Amino acid sequence: MMRQKIAVITGAGSGIGLALTNKFLSMDAETLVVALCRQSSKLETLYERFEPRLVIEHIDFNHKTAPNSIKQALDKYDHVDFLVHCAGLVAPLKRIHSIDYEKWCTTQRVNIDIPFFITKLCLNKFKHSRVLYLTSDQPVSAVEGASAYCVSKAAVNMMCDCFKQEITDEIAAFATVAPGNVDTPMQKKIRQVSSDILPMSAFLKDMHKENKLLPPHLVAEYLWQLLNRINLKTFGTTNWNLLQSINEGPLPPVNVNSINLATIDNSDVRYLQDKLAGDVWGAGSKEYTLRRHVFNQAISHFPSVIIVPQSEADIVNTIDFANRQNLQISVKGSGHGVTGAAVINGGIVIDMSTFQSIELCAGGESVRVGSGVKNRNLDHFLSQHNKVVPLGTCPDVGVVGATLGGGIGFLSRKHGLSCDNVLAFNLITSDGQRRVVDSSEHSELFWALRGGGGSQFGVITHITFVLHPAPAYIEGGVVEWPIHKAKGILNQYSDAVLHGPRTQFLYAYIARSTAHEAKISIMGFSEDPDTSLHNIARWETDADISITHKQYIECQSNEYEQGHALYWRNGIIEGGLTQEFIATLLRCFQSCPDNTAGIMLDPLCGAIQDVEADETAFIHRNASFVCSITAVTPPGQDIAEVTEWVNQTYERLSSFFNGHAYQNYDMGKDCPLACYFGQHTERLIAMKKKFDPDLRFAGTLQRHLQ
Template structure:
């Protein structure tokens, strides 16, 4: 009798026949590279796919989609592997790994950038920086382009140039039926609307085309205040950042300084911090920033740097392979009650890398309509994320509980929704809350292009009944 594989009982002969349609490689549990291949950024995720296919071109992706559909397999799409909930993997099914689809091409004529579905943001920054250009992204350069883009993309340039989705001009996609389409404002407009915030629900993106912007050198870095000043600094910050010019971005945090490159006297102490990024005229910065300095930060390390440097500022502190637990919300303000919660939980951070961030959604990011993209919280003032982080699996429960407790205490002061890029597996109600009034339209588009919910290992939008 023919030997069967663990992946849904699919015969070896079928897998061997499948491999003839691929340039990339198939990795199964019996292969020596399997354990490394199934690792993702969050080491708290421990899933065992039946098969991982490392695609090298669009034809490989099409073959994988067709094979998964024809054999009724659970399929996950892996870009950079950064997703907090580990949605780039699945148990027992097929993982379509896009890490071989890498290319970055800068078009100077119209300042656009074509990026492969498997690229990381640091690779994009590396390619665009010599031309004095940047695409708005997040704050960690090892993040995958695909995952961050499809969920929204909040980062250092959000107030100046909007979210990443606001700068997405076009994408190439493989749909659930194996067809290959271009989506933009003139072609497959429904899909173009849906992928700008609707996550990986609608297909596999094999390449993205972005609008880049003139960004070369920025003025940035952190200012820190003792944690006891959290309420005072947050109250001041709320008014300051809302009225600041778009050129100035700053996200506020409760955090511990874990070690170098910060001075030794700061190590293992708790702070309320703000990480700044200024893209404007350097000669205007000191005047603008004087109000910050008037708040007497205990520590300031703000200066000129190439844009890729601010994007990599935290890479060394946050390498792949640590334990992560995420919770998130949107907020309309930082009221007195919320500030008290931040002080309480910011004063009891369980491990040196655990922290809370509030990213402003003012400036350019707020000037897009709530229906222009699925990203339904343009009128919120912040997206907030709480992360429990530690290298030691023994601390997984401790960081998870702190994160949950912080979120539970803060959630009553939120605007009720979740940012999909900062979600774990939190259930359908939270997914719907993240899209509010846009969920119904997304569900209709899902039914049109993926009626059987083939792409369901994600923050899932169910096809309209």
């Protein structure tokens, strides 16, 4: 059983501390929050929602009994994973010559002495823990009229540095953070002071009037990400500053201009639940925690709410709600997209997992598939009818998501991409209209949905595919050689892809491994006895052969590693693999950190090239290979070294690419649209503006337009 995480937050009764308490409770259903506060009236609502995961300890830090009370409160716990010091006094706000000594001491006691006491008390409870002190801009400078506060915050910075010097990361990492000007009760007190005493109060009054003060929930989002998403070493070696980070990174989801956080309250959730037959999962529930996760464990996004519709009517009502609340929508099938785009930060996720229907149509010549169906589900269903649809080779990938971006698999060289085999889409657009999209109805959308990638224009509820007879003869498996054989293998592989039969499909890859165990591998599929995969084993000596006669469904049941963090870059190659490309690729792999990354080549050609370049939104009709450079690491591991290798390898190989990338291997917001859509970019943008004018549906087109 996983150990429960414990977060101790001081000053949890108001302002940033209250918002951060809410954030911790909402984002992880397994975390216990110990809230240390002087008054708790504003915590009562949270207590009603999250009890018993919220423990409220009433402690006045200025009272002489505070140390004993704190010790009694924390002695109940044998470990503390997060300690965040939000409690603080800004008074006395007076010129230094008129400050009462006792009040000066009170400020220092609350702002520095008690944080020191609590931190020291928790040292034997820490293990790879994180301690965060709220302070002011770095370095702290004197502010006229606020000397007691400034001195205490300067002391906090020094105290943090002292802990860093003497305490190792194995125990805890320490950091300070400057949250900026935040609209809190403390800020309100500052604004009420005469500008003759505190000149800054006039500036803050103006900021308040112009609505430029940061909301506490935005600061809490930033702090939560610091504590949970940044690796331990980076966390403890940086002086964090919210406003600077908004402008420069390192936490992309925090954007003060566009963020839509905590905009759905309990009454909205109840309203939605009353309107829908399906489920509505808000932050803090176990279902929310489970459903917000995606395949790539490097991604951790937090939507405002997750909807699991039971019907098309539920989807229409959800879109209507999003339109009225001005919230963006992402659509989740299996969540296999590398960038985690299926789960949007701060918006609505429509989880289509209940749309599991599969039915034969037109006397068994076509099949209608629900958008929650995965490759394995459809393959198993069709195997009972001796039929196939060209699908990708990963069993857990969603059929709809892969199809929208293209869809490459074992049958693609014979029957084309998944999107080439679509007869019709059932689509609900941002105006709530249900549309059947095919070659005769909404033909513009039919063009765009075949290769445009993601749910760019609405929610796909079903896709109808043309069916093909299942292969009568199957040979499949893997052939491997030691890495020093790779040059000859890749030469042969290039020729096989360009000139080999359409009944044969071959992946080439160098999997992650140690340098001395590295192999060049060919994963193959053939339905022609005359082009046996055993012939491939003769390309070079010392082959390790794992090839058998199989049912097609067995070839489609490859096992893919689960539970890893991924970082992915890819490019498109036209023509054959040149000697220079092969040599460069192998030199790149030699510098790869052990057991962290690999390189893969997807073959194209064949029937994929039978479709004209302008017939669908998929632009890679003249291409021969997709080359992917992929980092694969355990979640939470520092990936700086391996991502640097991926980026450097991509740069070194880019001169061999044609400037494009495969849209199903989305590389994120830094990759320009033309990289995916080439000559079709402007046409797709125009269609996005037409069918989704408010940019309701998240995706690559929305990122560009926004």
